[in-house]
Each structure stands twice: as structure tokens, then as C-alpha cells.
Amino acid sequence: MYYIIELPANKYSDMIFKVLHKGFCASLSFIPIAIGIYTGTFSSLSFISEATAQIGLQDSSENNSKAKSFDADVFQKAGNDLQKKGELNSALQTFQRALKLNEEQNDRAGQAQSLNSIASVYNDLGQFVRAIESYERALKISKESKDALGESGILNNMGIVYRNLGQFDRAIKLYQEALKIQQKLGDRFGIARTINNLGLVYRNNKEYANALDYYRQALAIIKESGKNPAGEAVIHNNIGFLLNERGLNAEAFKSYQQSLEISQKLADRVNESVTLGNIGLLYNSQGQFDVALGYYQQALAVSRQTGDRAGEAKLYQHIGSLLKERKQNVLAIAYLKQSVNIYEEIRKDLNSLARQEQKLYADTIAPVYRRLADLLLQQDRVIEAQQVLDLLKVQEADDYLKNVRGNEQTAKGVEYQPVERQMIALNIELSDLQVLESQGKLTLPQKERLTALVNQEKEANRQFNAFLNSAEVQKLTTELNRDIQQQNVDLKAIVGLQKELKQLNAAIIYPLVLESRLEIVLVTPSAPPIHRSVPVRQRDVSAAVEKFRANLKDSSNFDFQDTSQQFYKWLIEPIAAELQQANVQTIIYAPDSRLRYIPIATLYDGKQFLVEKYNINNITASSLTNFNRRGGNQPKVLAGASTIAHNVNVLGKPVSFGAIPATKQEVKNIVKIFPNVTELVDSSFTKPTTKTGTDSHTIIHLATHGSFNTGTPDESFLIFGDSDRLTLKEIDTWVLKGVDLVVLSACETGIGGKYGDGTEVLGLGYQFQHVGARAVIASLWTVSDGGTQKLMDAFYASLKKGVSATESLRLAQISMIRGGAPFDHPYFWSAFFLIGNGL
Numbered sequence: 001m002y003y004i005i006e007l008p009a010n011k012y013s014d015m016i017f018k019v020l021h022k023g024f025c026a027s028l029s030f031i032p033i034a035i036g037i038y039t040g041t042f043s044s045l046s047f048i049s050e051a052t053a054q055i056g057l058q059d060s061s062e063n064n065s066k067a068k069s070f071d072a073d074v075f076q077k078a079g080n081d082l083q084k085k086g087e088l089n090s091a092l093q094t095f096q097r098a099l100k101l102n103e104e105q106n107d108r109a110g111q112a113q114s115l116n117s118i119a120s121v122y123n124d125l126g127q128f129v130r131a132i133e134s135y136e137r138a139l140k141i142s143k144e145s146k147d148a149l150g151e152s153g154i155l156n157n158m159g160i161v162y163r164n165l166g167q168f169d170r171a172i173k174l175y176q177e178a179l180k181i182q183q184k185l186g187d188r189f190g191i192a193r194t195i196n197n198l199g200l201v202y203r204n205n206k207e208y209a210n211a212l213d214y215y216r217q218a219l220a221i222i223k224e225s226g227k228n229p230a231g232e233a234v235i236h237n238n239i240g241f242l243l244n245e246r247g248l249n250a251e252a253f254k255s256y257q258q259s260l261e262i263s264q265k266l267a268d269r270v271n272e273s274v275t276l277g278n279i280g281l282l283y284n285s286q287g288q289f290d291v292a293l294g295y296y297q298q299a300l301a302v303s304r305q306t307g308d309r310a311g312e313a314k315l316y317q318h319i320g321s322l323l324k325e326r327k328q329n330v331l332a333i334a335y336l337k338q339s340v341n342i343y344e345e346i347r348k349d350l351n352s353l354a355r356q357e358q359k360l361y362a363d364t365i366a367p368v369y370r371r372l373a374d375l376l377l378q379q380d381r382v383i384e385a386q387q388v389l390d391l392l393k394v395q396e397a398d399d400y401l402k403n404v405r406g407n408e409q410t411a412k413g414v415e416y417q418p419v420e421r422q423m424i425a426l427n428i429e430l431s432d433l434q435v436l437e438s439q440g441k442l443t444l445p446q447k448e449r450l451t452a453l454v455n456q457e458k459e460a461n462r463q464f465n466a467f468l469n470s471a472e473v474q475k476l477t478t479e480l481n482r483d484i485q486q487q488n489v490d491l492k493a494i495v496g497l498q499k500e501l502k503q504l505n506a507a508i509i510y511p512l513v514l515e516s517r518l519e520i521v522l523v524t525p526s527a528p529p530i531h532r533s534v535p536v537r538q539r540d541v542s543a544a545v546e547k548f549r550a551n552l553k554d555s556s557n558f559d560f561q562d563t564s565q566q567f568y569k570w571l572i573e574p575i576a577a578e579l580q581q582a583n584v585q586t587i588i589y590a591p592d593s594r595l596r597y598i599p600i601a602t603l604y605d606g607k608q609f610l611v612e613k614y615n616i617n618n619i620t621a622s623s624l625t626n627f628n629r630r631g632g633n634q635p636k637v638l639a640g641a642s643t644i645a646h647n648v649n650v651l652g653k654p655v656s657f658g659a660i661p662a663t664k665q666e667v668k669n670i671v672k673i674f675p676n677v678t679e680l681v682d683s684s685f686t687k688p689t690t691k692t693g694t695d696s697h698t699i700i701h702l703a704t705h706g707s708f709n710t711g712t713p714d715e716s717f718l719i720f721g722d723s724d725r726l727t728l729k730e731i732d733t734w735v736l737k738g739v740d741l742v743v744l745s746a747c748e749t750g751i752g753g754k755y756g757d758g759t760e761v762l763g764l765g766y767q768f769q770h771v772g773a774r775a776v777i778a779s780l781w782t783v784s785d786g787g788t789q790k791l792m793d794a795f796y797a798s799l800k801k802g803v804s805a806t807e808s809l810r811l812a813q814i815s816m817i818r819g820g821a822p823f824d825h826p827y828f829w830s831a832f833f834l835i836g837n838g839l
Contacts, residue, residue: 072101092121112141123161131161152181171201192221212242233262233271244282273302294461301431313342317368329375330480334420336372341413377519382529383494387414389510393621396759419480500627501525506586513593522575524582532574545594553781555827564604586615596761599830611813615806618835620766638697639667640680642704642721662785663703673796685721698740706746736772741805744778765835775836787828805838
């Protein structure tokens with residue numbers, strides 16, 4: 001698999017090219033960097049204040065002006081340093097302080113620079129709407145100041161944002177505008193940068209001929225200058241990728257070799273590792289697995305030497321995947337575990353990654369988790385598979401939200417078999433010896449050890465295969481096979497979870513959607529985890545999800561029962577006997593992929609819905625959920641409602657939301673049920689009043705419009721009575737430590753109109769949990785005013801009696817099922833689902 005990387009360049013120095021990851025095409029972005037006034041490093045802004053105080057610029061208005069100018073430059077430089085280190089929120093605050101100082105001084109060039117930097121951070125955070133807004137402000141200033149060079153750079157950066165959004169035509173238009181300016185200025189480096197980025201857009205569109213043409217133009221300009229061999233190496237890699245995609249393997253290899261030669265000449269070990277890995281991918285695509293393994297191992301040795309942990313994890317992933325292709329599944333699992341566990345170490349501190357690697361991280365690692373879980377389940381290693389599935393849920397939440405760092409449990413990764421540890425240790429030893437050999441630093445005992453490990457093989461590309469066939473590795477493989485047959489696995493990882501499940505009379509269900517089958521993993525309180533394989537293709541599951549949702553959302557259509565029974569047969573029937581035997585009362589459900597888009601409460605066994613038999617509690621991942629019960633104190637409710645219509649802009653497009661007058665009565669009914677309810681309706685229902693009220697309430701009820709969509713969280717929001725919005729990202733700034741439940745009684749709070757992989761559904765719940773709330777109730781589709789009000793009245797009536805949120809929702813749904821038409825149709829009652837701990 002190949003990756004896209006943006007590489008920084010700036011207005012004040014020569015173009016900078018830096019290779020950051022395995023298997024890539026590189027985009028060149030324009031990021032202004034302040035002239036180096038401050039060269040140290042720091043972890044807090046107090047150092048800046050001390051520095052400015054010490055230089056005595058506070059004595060006159062002129063000196064004050066100089067001090068402010070100096071401060072702005074210091075903040076700008078500090079922001080750049082923080083951004084490079086991946087401390088994005090701190091970088092954003094620092095750039096904003098620089099902007100304020102530049103505005104006070106009416107320094108237009110400084111304002112454009114700060115705004116451009118602010119936009120760059122928003123782009124890194126995935127907040128593309130704000131990135132575009134800041135770029136547009138910077139662009140306006142550059143145009144007014146007739147700063148053509150700055151204008152072209154900002155246009156280039158805006159093109160990158162629109163490419164990230166998949167708006168390729170808009171990106172091309174912006175790049176072409178930038179190119180015209182650069183050609184007029186004779187800015188050769190700028191031209192090369194923009195042409196390269198145009199190539200990348202065409203590559204994204206799979207217009208490989210056009211992309212290749214642009215890359216070659218960019219390469220010619222870089223070579224003509226003779227001043228940037230590192231940039232030349234980058235573009236050779238881009239060209240190699242396209243040639244390989246077009247099946248021109250010999251030409252692709254030649255391009256990669258050119259990149260490799262330049263990197264080795266420059267002693268650029270990072271790019272050397274990238275290129276070696278890309279050559280391995282090329283041979284892998286040709287089915288030459290032995291040669292591919294040799295290149296992967298060479299790249300791995302270099303990655304370990306340079307400390308590139310993300311690259312190391314990626315190479316273990318490639319090796320494990322290739323071993324799977326060779327049917328060496330036991331070895332493949334060991335290498336894939338090592339890949340996953342390195343990724344989990346990285347998750348503890350993503351700031352240690354370069355900022356472009358942070359982008360790649362979340363976008364590229366899910367396949368290794370799925371591949372590892374698949375292999376483990378094929379070998380009935382269910383406990384280990386359950387660990388991987390839980391880690392997968394955490395990773396997918398991070399992919400969407402970019403703020404999920406995991407915890408102590410996830411940081412442990414997936415457990416190794418004892419022999420697997422020995423296998424990986426042996427591979428690490430081989431890598432380290434190969435690096436020493438390349439440097440000519442092997443001692444005599446080390447030479448002998450390397451010779452033994454690689455069976456006397458001297459050729460680098462063949463050493464790894466010789467290593468796999470060595471007596472030492474073969475012995476470990478035999479031991480590993482024996483241990484697996486004996487299920488020699490430490491049960492500690494599952495004991496704690498089962499203890500919690502026993503107290504709750506609950507079981508956890510983890511479905512895993514694979515290309516040719518559906519795996520159902522079940523964890524009950526008193527038996528070892530089990531799995532059941534269901535022979536159904538991924539595309540058939542996706543098609544059934546869309547059909548089922550369409551039927552559920554049409555209250556006049558009762559054709560949903562056929563599809564509902566089909567999902568029951570896929571998801572519940574294979575484990576029904578185990579659920580009954582364990583006397584389970586509550587299902588804790590961690591859905592996978594597009595299964596997140598359907599409420600399992602509606603699964604029908606031919607006689608009754610699943611919600612009529614079990615409480616149903618959705619979770620993002622067990623490792624992110626605290627399953628303890630909280631004391632039954634009298635709830636304190638803050639109830640907000642917006643009854644009026646709203647028109648808002650989303651990515652520059654107007655979106656209208658109709659009036660929902662029944663929300664006012666919904667809030668009035670809550671006031672009747674509970675004493676001392678804080679009631680906020682329309683003009684009083686604002687972001688500040690709501691945020692302030694969360695400190696003293698245990699239930700936050702928000703009856704308003706909302707839309708949580710696929711794509712970026714910045715496109716997902718709730719609307720307040722004054723048309724202000726709360727984005728999914730902004731929730732991360734709230735504090736809900738004492739809140740037991742957030743109820744989003746709104747339209748489409750769980751999902752917008754476009755299907756993705758469903759991460760936005762449980763991502764919503766996680767975001768509220770992350771800031772302290774125990775559970776969230778949201779909806780999967782637009783629900784009628786009357787249906788919502790009826791369900792909420794029944795829900796709060798049960799909650800008033802001290803019943804848990806999960807059971808209260810179940811009782812409310814059952815009351816509607818058995819209450820007669822029209823509200824017995826799942827359209828009215830099944831859209832609402834609970835995420836988190838409502839137990």
C-alpha cells in the first residue's frame with residue numbers, strides 16, 4: 001500500500017524535501033516560517049515572556065512597538081517549533097497570539113503569515129472548514145498587499161485542503177492559479193512544487209498518465225537547478241509509484257533505484273529505508289515474495305537504526321502480510337502482532353511522530369488489525385483475537401476524531417505467545433547485526449552470529465529467506481505450533497472483563513466484517529470467549545444494511561421483517577444458545593464497519609424483537625468503557641430545546657433545518673417529571689448557557705437539530721437556539737465529569753446522509769465520554785416530533801423510578817412496540833440507541 005505525504009517548503013529559504021514514511025507519493029506544501037530570532041526549545045509560553053522582558057524594550061512607545069514586533073516573531077517561530085513536534089493545539093494558540101500582536105501593529109505581512117500558519121494547523125487537525133476560512137483571510141491580505149509570492153503559496157496550500165476533502169477539481173483550479181503567478185515571478189521552486197501537487201491530484205483521480213507527466217515536469221525543474229537532490233529523490237519515488245501502478249515494473253524499479261542511489265549518496269537513511277520498502281512492494285506486486293521479503297528486511301534494519309517506529313511497524317506489517325500469502329500463518333501472526341504493538345506504543349504519544357506521519361497513522365493501520373484478527377480466528381485463538389478487535393475499535397475512533405490516545409490497557413497491545421517473543425527478538429537481533437555490517441562495525445563474534453542466523457548467505461536480498469529457513473527459526477516455529485495446539489495463552493487479559501460482565505449479567509458481542517465472512521466473537525462471564533463464522537460476503541452485508549435502513553426509515557413499509565430476520569440469523573442465532581446458557585440479561589455491543597448504521601434492537605427472531613429479550617448497550621470499545629455502576633442519586637436535569645428553523649453554512653453551502661415545535665413540549669414534560677429542571681428554550685438555549693450548566697447537572701437533554709456525518713468531525717454539529725453550532729471537535733473542550741447521561745433528542749445525531757464505515761456513530765459517543773459523560777443517547781435517522789416526544793416521556797418516567805438508562809430506553813421502546821399503530825413501527829422507536837455505560 002502506498003501513501004500520500006505533504007512535504008514542507010517555505011518562503012524564506014530554499015525548498016525543503018523530507019521523506020517521512022514507507023511507500024509514498026509526496027505533496028509539497030507552502031508553510032511560511034519566521035526568520036530565526038529564537039533558536040532554543042521550550043515547553044511553555046512563560047519562557048517567551050521572560051525573553052522579551054530581559055531585552056529592555058518597554059521604555060517608550062517606539063520600544064513598545066519593537067517589543068510587540070519581536071514578540072510576534074517569537075510566537076511565530078515558537079508556533080512553528082510546536083507544529084513540527086506535533087503539539088498542534090499549543091501551536092494553534094501560539095500562532096493566534098502572534099496574529100493578535102501583528103493585528104495590533106497593523107503588520108499586514110505578519111498577519112498573512114500567522115493566518116497561513118493557523119490554517120496549516122487546522123488542516124493538520126482535520127478541521128478543513130476553519131483551515132479554508134483562515135487561508136481565505138490570508139489570501140485577501142496577500143492580494144491587497146500585492147505579495148504575489150505569498151499569494152501563490154497560499155493558493156497552493158488551499159489546493160492541498162481541497163484535495164484532502166476530495167474536491168479535486170477545486171484543488172486543480174487553485175494549483176493552476178498558483179502556477180500562473182509563479183511562472184510570472186520566475187519562481188522555479190514554486191513551479192516545481194505546484195506541478196508536483198497537480199500530479200498528486202491526478203494520481204488521486206487515478207489519471208496516471210497526467211500525473212506522470214506532471215511529476216516528470218517537476219523532476220526536470222528540480223534537476224535543472226542542481227541544488228536539491230533530496231527533492232529529486234522524492235519525485236523519483238512518486239514516479240516509481242505511478243509506473244508500478246501502470247504495470248511498468250522495470251521502469252518503476254529504475255526510478256526507485258535512482259532515488260535509492262541519491263539517498264545513499266546523501267547518507268539520507270530515512271529516504272533509503274522508504275525506497276527499499278517501495279522496491280519490496282514492487283516485487284510483492286509481481287508475486288516475487290522471496291525478493292520482496294529481502295527488501296523489507298533491509299528497510300526494517302534501517303528503520304530500526306533511524307528510530308523510525310512508524311516505519312518499523314509498517315515493515316513488520318508488510319512482512320506479516322507477505323508471510324500470510326505464503327501460508328506461513330503462525331509466523332505471519334507473530335510479525336503482525338509486533339506491528340500492532342508498535343502502533344499501540346505510538347498511540348501513547350502521537351506527538352513523537354512528525355506531523356505528516358500523524359496523518360498517515362490513522363489512515364493506514366486498520367488493515368493490519370483486521371488481518372491479524374482474521375488469522376487468529378482462523379486458528380481459534382479467540383482471546384487474542386478479542387484483544388485485537390478491541391484495539392481496532394480504539395484505532396477507528398482515533399481515525400475519525402484524531403484525539404483517542406488509548407489508555408493503560410490498550411497500551412499493552414495484544415499478548416504474545418512466549419515463543420513469539422523469542423521470534424521477534426531474533427528478528428531484531430538480525431536487523432541490528434545487518435546495520436552494523438553495512439557500517440563495517442561487526443566484531444568477529446558478531447560476524448559469526450550473523451553468518452549463523454542467515455545460513456552463510458552473503459547476499460542481502462536473500463538473507464531474510466535464509467534466516468526464515470534457519471534451524472533456529474524452524475525450531476521456534478515448531479514450538480509455536482505446539483503451544484498453539486495446547487492453547488497456551490495467559491488468561492489474565494480476559495479475567496477482569498469477565499468479572500465485570502458477571503456483576504452486570506451481561507455479554508459482549510464483537511462482530512468482525514471480513515471480505516468473505518462475518519465473524520461473531522462472544523465474551524460471556526463464565527466461559528472462554530468463542531467465535532462463530534458466518535459465510536456472508538462483505539458486499540452483501542453492506543447491501544443488506546442499506547436495504548434494512550431504508551425499510552426502517554419508512555413508517556409505511558413493513559418489509560423490514562425479512563431483512564431484520566436475516567440480520568438476526570447472521571449476528572445472534574449463531575450465539576443464541578450461549579447467551580441463554582449464560583443467563584445474559586444485557587448485550588454490550590461493539591459493532592463493526594457498516595453494522596454501526598443499524599440498531600440491533602430491531603433484530604427479529606420471527607416472534608419478537610431483540611430489545612424485547614435483552615437490554616442493549618452500545619460501546620466504542622471495552623477498553624474505553626468503565627463498566628462500574630454509579631449510585632442512584634436523584635437526577636439533576638438541564639433540558640435545552642430549539643423549536644425554530646435554522647439556516648447554516650457547511651463548507652460554503654447553505655443547509656436548512658426546519659422548525660421542530662414539539663421539542664418545547666418535550667422539555668415541558670421533563671419539567672413535570674423532575675424537580676428543579678434547568679429549562680433553556682430558543683433564545684436562552686445558547687452554547688455559553690449550556691456549557692456553564694453542565695457543571696451542576698447529571699443529565700443534559702438537548703432537543704434540537706444535529707448532524708454527525710462521515711468525513712471530518714468539523715462537518716458534524718448540534719445547533720443551539722441562536723443558530724450557533726457545537727461541533728464534534730468542540731465537545732473535546734467541554735467538561736462533563738459529573739454527567740451520567742447526555743440525551744441528543746435531535747434529527748440524525750448519530751449519522752448524516754452519506755455512508756462511510758460508521759465510525760462517526762460511535763465516535764459521537766466516545767467524544768462525550770472522553771470529557772466525562774458516562775453515556776449518550778443519539779438517533780440514527782430523522783425521527784418524527786410525535787414519536788420522539790412519546791419515547792422520551794416513557795424513557796424519563798422509568799428513569800425517575802431509578803431504573804438504569806439502558807433499561808429505561810428498553811422499556812420505552814417496548815411500550816411503543818406494544819402500544820399499537822403507528823408508533824409500533826421501528827421507525828419511531830429504534831432510531832435511538834445508547835452508547836457508553838448506561839448500566
